[in-house]
Amino acid sequence: MIELSDIVVTFNRGTPLETPALRGINLTVPSGQFITVIGSNGAGKSTALNVIAGIIAPLAGRVGIDGIDVTGWPTNRRARLISRVFQDPKMGTCEDLTIVENFALAHGRTEPRRFRFAIDRTMREQTAERLRLLKLGLENRLDDKVGLLSGGQRQAVSLLMATTGNTRVLLLDEHTAALDPKTGAFVMELTQQIVADLKLTAVMVTHSMAQALQVGERTIMFHRGEIVFDVAGAERRAMSVVDLLALFKRDQGEELSDDALLLG
Amino acid sequence: MSLYEILGTVQIGLVFGLVSLGAYISFRILDFPDLTVEGSFPLGAAVLATLIVNWGWNPWAATVAAGVAGFAAGFVTAWLNVRFNILHILSGILLAIALYSVNLRIMGGPNKPLLGTPTIFSMFDGWHTPAYMLTPILILLLVAVVKFALDLFLSTGIGLSMRAAGANPAMAVANGVNVGHMKLLGIGLANALTAFAGGLFAQIFGAADAYMGIGVIIIGLASVIVGMSILPSRTVVQATFACVVGAMLYRFAVAFALDADWLGFKASDVQLITAVLVALTLVGQSSRSTMGRLLKRIGPR
Numbered sequence: 001m002i003e004l005s006d007i008v009v010t011f012n013r014g015t016p017l018e019t020p021a022l023r024g025i026n027l028t029v030p031s032g033q034f035i036t037v038i039g040s041n042g043a044g045k046s047t048a049l050n051v052i053a054g055i056i057a058p059l060a061g062r063v064g065i066d067g068i069d070v071t072g073w074p075t076n077r078r079a080r081l082i083s084r085v086f087q088d089p090k091m092g093t094c095e096d097l098t099i100v101e102n103f104a105l106a107h108g109r110t111e112p113r114r115f116r117f118a119i120d121r122t123m124r125e126q127t128a129e130r131l132r133l134l135k136l137g138l139e140n141r142l143d144d145k146v147g148l149l150s151g152g153q154r155q156a157v158s159l160l161m162a163t164t165g166n167t168r169v170l171l172l173d174e175h176t177a178a179l180d181p182k183t184g185a186f187v188m189e190l191t192q193q194i195v196a197d198l199k200l201t202a203v204m205v206t207h208s209m210a211q212a213l214q215v216g217e218r219t220i221m222f223h224r225g226e227i228v229f230d231v232a233g234a235e236r237r238a239m240s241v242v243d244l245l246a247l248f249k250r251d252q253g254e255e256l257s258d259d260a261l262l263l264g
Numbered sequence: 265m266s267l268y269e270i271l272g273t274v275q276i277g278l279v280f281g282l283v284s285l286g287a288y289i290s291f292r293i294l295d296f297p298d299l300t301v302e303g304s305f306p307l308g309a310a311v312l313a314t315l316i317v318n319w320g321w322n323p324w325a326a327t328v329a330a331g332v333a334g335f336a337a338g339f340v341t342a343w344l345n346v347r348f349n350i351l352h353i354l355s356g357i358l359l360a361i362a363l364y365s366v367n368l369r370i371m372g373g374p375n376k377p378l379l380g381t382p383t384i385f386s387m388f389d390g391w392h393t394p395a396y397m398l399t400p401i402l403i404l405l406l407v408a409v410v411k412f413a414l415d416l417f418l419s420t421g422i423g424l425s426m427r428a429a430g431a432n433p434a435m436a437v438a439n440g441v442n443v444g445h446m447k448l449l450g451i452g453l454a455n456a457l458t459a460f461a462g463g464l465f466a467q468i469f470g471a472a473d474a475y476m477g478i479g480v481i482i483i484g485l486a487s488v489i490v491g492m493s494i495l496p497s498r499t500v501v502q503a504t505f506a507c508v509v510g511a512m513l514y515r516f517a518v519a520f521a522l523d524a525d526w527l528g529f530k531a532s533d534v535q536l537i538t539a540v541l542v543a544l545t546l547v548g549q550s551s552r553s554t555m556g557r558l559l560k561r562i563g564p565r
Contacts, residue, residue, distance in 0.1 A: 053438070079440030092438075096431040097424070104421075105428050109440040113421030145498075161439075 002029040002052060002169060002201060007061035009047055009225075021047045022058070023225040029218075031066070031168070034195050034202040036212040038244075039222030045205045048222065049171050052203065054078040066168055079109045083162035085155070085175040092158025092175075095147030099138060102146055103127040103161055110165030130160050134190070152183030156190060163194050170195065172204040176211075188215065209241045221248065265523060268396055273519045275400040275468060277512035278407045280483055282461035284491065284507040285414060286454035287484030292492075292503070293418075294430035294450045298481075299356030300341040301458040303363025304334040305480040308459025309472035310367040313376040316383070323384045327463045334459020335452040337363060342451035346444035360477070367474050375473040383467040403464065410457065411504050418500045426450050427500075458484070479535045486542045487511035493545055517541060 009022040022044045029035055039045040050056040051063060054075040063071045065081045083106075086092050093102050103126075104118040128139040134156050138149075146154060155175060162170060172191065176184035192215060195202045206212050212219050218232035221244075229247055231239065265273075283301065290298035308330035315326040337359055344355040368374060388398045417423045428436040429446035436443055458480070466472040491510020497503040521537050522529050529537065 074442075075437045076440050076442050079438060084438050086434075086438075091432070091434055094428045094432040094435055097427060101424060101427075105424055105436075105439050105441075108421050108425065112440070115420050115422060117419055118421045118424040119419070 001031045001064070001066050002027070002203065003062070003064035004028075004048070004051065005062045005064070007048070007051055007063070008059045009044075009051060009056060010059055013059070020225050022051070024061070025225075025227060027220070027227060029201055029203060031201050032199045033218060034192075034200075034216035035204070035218040035220060036216045037203060037205045037220055037222065038207070038209060038212045043222035044225040045222045046173065047225075049173055049203065049205055052169075053082055053084055053171055081167065082169045082171060083109065083167040084171040084173065085158050085162050087174040087177050089151040089154040089158065089178060092161065093146045093149075093154050095145060098143045098145055099131070099149075099157065100124055100127050100142040102157065103130075103164060106161035106164050110167060130164065131157075133160070152179050152187065155179060155183075155187050159187060159190060159194065163198060163200065168201055170200045170202040172202065174205050174207060177207060191215075209244050213239055213241065213244065219244075223248075265519070269519070269523075271396055271400050273515050274512065275403050276465075277515035278400065278403045278508070279461050279464045279468065280487060280515060281407050281508035281511040282410060282457045282464070283480060283484040284487035284511040285411065285504060286457035286461075287481075287488045288503060288507045289414075289450050289454040289457075291485060291488060292430075293427055294447060294454075296342070296345075296352050296430070296447060296451060297356070298338070298341060298451055298454060299353060300338055300359040300363075300451070300455050301356075301480050301484060302477045303360035303367070304337040304455040304459045304477075305462040305465070306367050306472065306474055306477040307337055307363050307370075308334050308462030309466035309476060310370040310376065310474070311459070312463035312466055313378055313472035314370050314372075316378065316381050317376055323382050323386070323467065327384060327460065327467075330463030331456040331460035334462070335456035337459070338455025339448055339452040341455070342447040346447050363477075364474065371472060371474070374475070375471055377471040378466060379470055384464075385467060399468065406464070407508060410460075411508060414504055415501050422449075479538060482535075482538050482542060483511075483514065486538055486545070487514050489542060489545045489549075490514050490517075493549060514538075514541065 004025050004027040007022050007025040011019045011021050025044075025048060027048070037045045037048070047056060051058050054070070054073055058071070062069060065078070068081070070078055070081065094105065097105065100119055100123065104113075104123055107123065108118070124142060127142060131139040136153060136156065138153065138157070146157065149157065159175070175191070176187050179187060188211070194200070202216070204216060213236065218230070219236060220230045221228050283305065286301060290296050311333040312326045312330040315321040315329055316323055321329070341355045341359045344350045344358065345352045350358070385395060385399050385402065388395045391398065418427065425436065425441040426446045426449065428439065429441050429443040433443050462476070465476065487510040488507050489510070490513055491497075491506035491508070492503065494513070495502065495506035495509060497506045518534060518537055521527060522531060522534070
């Protein structure tokens with residue numbers, strides 16, 4: 001479960017460039033729910049994700065994960081509860097380490113190994129078993145450096161890494177945006193499968209309205225640092241991209257200027 | 265070169281192999297250009313000499329103490345960077361100049377001779393084989409143990425976290441690694457190795473000297489670069505081996521340059537030769553430059 005209460009974030013506070021990024025956000029994502037987040041550039045969706053992950057400290061408000069108040073926790077401490085897949089495939093994996101070493105590192109997030117060997121036979125077998133899910137033959141390349149993999153392969157590996165161990169909350173930051181359409185679809189399908197299998201609480205930021213409605217069970221939209229609407233259930237199932245746009249225009253009383261929201 | 269000279273070069277090369285392993289941790293693993301070593305190398309020597317001469321310590325205990333002192337120096341450098349966001353290179357410079365004064369304080373003067381005092385090499389006294397043949401063997405054993413221990417450490421959970429912290433800090437943090445702690449530990453470790461080498465060097469050389477740290481940083485770096493450009497360094501085990509071999513090769517290159525009368529070098533030209541050697545290797549690695557392509561064509565690869 002994720003709970004954001006009255007989160008306020010202001011960039012460049014006290015300077016002429018002062019920008020309110022989040023204006024008192026309240027959001028509760030119950031355990032096991034998969035929500036999608038949309039909004040134009042600068043709407044605050046990535047900022048909200050960074051507040052949950054602990055990369056940005058809010059000016060005011062409280063962040064709760066599975067009932068624990070994590071507001072003061074640094075990112076690395078929150079990693080025990082939260083895992084994340086970044087937009088850039090290079091960010092989620094460490095290219096100088098081998099595939100199995102990357103998995104061992106991700107495994108250490110919930111079960112640190114400290115002075116014991118990071119990689120043993122169990123780790124190799126578990127890694128190979130998970131990689132078989134991808135059907136890319138990576139289970140035979142455990143000792144290859146991740147830098148040798150393609151962007152799509154790396155993103156698929158990042159996703160598997162992020163869902164290893166006991167993590168309950170998964171944050172996805174436009175994780176298919178940098179991939180070609182076919183690979184993107186593959187990674188998205190894998191995401192839905194894993195989130196469903198492991199009953200994860202997941203938050204996915206996306207630039208594509210179609211994707212936002214197809215994936216997950218609830219959609220929220222950010223605009224100018226506020227959540228402008230929140231749909232789920234039957235209402236959401238009946239919605240099309242056109243309806244979503246109409247809703248957006250009604251709420252904002254303005255024309256949508258960001259092409260990126262319409263395309264894709 | 266005579267056998268005596270060759271063995272002398274081997275033993276100094278091996279000692280600098282430890283400095284090279286330190287440079288591998290700081291420059292390669294943590295991506296932290298650490299200049300502290302210019303101060304921690306003589307620090308190790310100063311601590312060792314003072315403990316043996318003034319305090320009557322056992323030379324082995326004093327050698328270990330030298331390493332501990334180096335760890336403290338590196339820890340402070342990393343702490344200045346992690347806690348106060350002082351630029352890594354500047355933190356290292358600050359420590360290096362501070363240690364110059366600290367070393368003078370420790371020794372109570374610019375140098376401290378170890379003549380006639382016990383060293384870890386005194387155990388060979390009374391053996392039939394001459395010391396100049398046994399000393400390199402003992403150093404080889406020590407370096408092999410350190411290299412092996414470092415390989416093991418880097419394959420533990422913490423070692424893996426350290427490698428990730430240097431290679432991709434954002435990803436490491438997202439996977440629960442405290443990058444700051446890894447820098448404190450890693451830079452401490454790198455300087456512990458350097459000071460340990462300083463302690464060994466003082467025992468071979470027969471004295472600790474406040475000026476013996478000049479150029480250590482570039483020797484360490486040169487060894488890493490030379491080693492890794494010649495030998496494979498895909499895995500940690502290969503990379504640490506390449507570092508030690510690189511230190512040895514570098515030492516031989518310098519020895520040959522000084523030995524060749526037709527080149528007209530003097531012993532005081534060592535630093536210049538080092539700088540040129542490092543520059544040439546770096547140029548050779550960047551194949552984009554004309555010089556680089558030229559060196560690649562005439563080089564072994």
